[in-house]
Amino acid sequence: MIAYLNGAYLPPEKACISPLDRGFLFGDGVYEVIPSYDGKLFLLDAHLERLGRSLAAIRLPDPMPDGGWAEMLERLLQENPGADRSVYLQVTRGAAPRDHAFPGQASATVFAMVSPIAPQGSAVAGAGVGTITVPDLRWGRCDIKSVALLANVLARQQAAECAAVEAILLRDGLLTEGAASNVFVVTDGVVRTTPLGPAILPGITRAFLLEVLRAGGRDCREEPVPEADLRAADEIWLTSSTKEVLPVTRLDGQPVGDGRPGPVWREALDRYRQARYRSMHVSGKEATHD
Numbered sequence: 001m002i003a004y005l006n007g008a009y010l011p012p013e014k015a016c017i018s019p020l021d022r023g024f025l026f027g028d029g030v031y032e033v034i035p036s037y038d039g040k041l042f043l044l045d046a047h048l049e050r051l052g053r054s055l056a057a058i059r060l061p062d063p064m065p066d067g068g069w070a071e072m073l074e075r076l077l078q079e080n081p082g083a084d085r086s087v088y089l090q091v092t093r094g095a096a097p098r099d100h101a102f103p104g105q106a107s108a109t110v111f112a113m114v115s116p117i118a119p120q121g122s123a124v125a126g127a128g129v130g131t132i133t134v135p136d137l138r139w140g141r142c143d144i145k146s147v148a149l150l151a152n153v154l155a156r157q158q159a160a161e162c163a164a165v166e167a168i169l170l171r172d173g174l175l176t177e178g179a180a181s182n183v184f185v186v187t188d189g190v191v192r193t194t195p196l197g198p199a200i201l202p203g204i205t206r207a208f209l210l211e212v213l214r215a216g217g218r219d220c221r222e223e224p225v226p227e228a229d230l231r232a233a234d235e236i237w238l239t240s241s242t243k244e245v246l247p248v249t250r251l252d253g254q255p256v257g258d259g260r261p262g263p264v265w266r267e268a269l270d271r272y273r274q275a276r277y278r279s280m281h282v283s284g285k286e287a288t289h290d
């Protein structure tokens, strides 16, 4: 694997970062995860726009304006050929003597690496996945894609210890999102997801899925989802750039709906995949379930 660090393309074991890097000391940085299919980055503009918003929110000047991101990411994919991959990209405020306030002088650290995207797999999609609920203990700016992820890490670990794939977060009796995903619920054919705001990450997959479902005539509402509605939902889905649209069939050990992936999820995944292929201009390839 070839990674990117501050202008160089090199094996990750040769990539060195100072222990004074503020990403290491304070979690003072932001990140993105961008999927690529058949060597092409999917929804790159939306990811770069969100990166720009995250950088602005933490007052870190963009270290690669003017098309530099796309050029670097494309070169990195060429260095790591393969079919379905995701690029992890991180920007921190750089190395400086340890002090909470911003350093007078520091240049941002930019790191990127490529990983395979695990296919959803017919077994997973066929059976769906198990989840647990946990209290949302995160800070008040979950809309920033910050590398400071300790609460998410602890929530996901709790899920792993229950053999669940994701922790679904609840705050003040309402659904927020997953530890690393957005959450959708379906009740009587109506799709609902938490509205945008500081309580959730504005997921790129969430936005794309809402658009394609609405274009297909499905009633989709961005409104608060009470915990009781989550527990009584006919269907629950998780969305993220690497999970796409994943059906949840168990919540805290109880079946969701009839305990199987539902018909609205099938419609959603089909529409999502078809729109994905269309938007990437890949011809001669049908969207299918893995």
Ligand SMILES: Cc1ncc(COP(=O)(O)O)c(C=O)c1O
Pocket: 033, 177, 178, 179, 180, 181, 182, 200, 201, 202, 203, 204, 205, 206, 239, 240, 241, 242
């Ligand atoms: C907390 C959180 N919410 C939602 C998402 C989904 O975002 P996207 O669809 O942009 O991958 C992620 C992705 O990692 C996440 O970490």
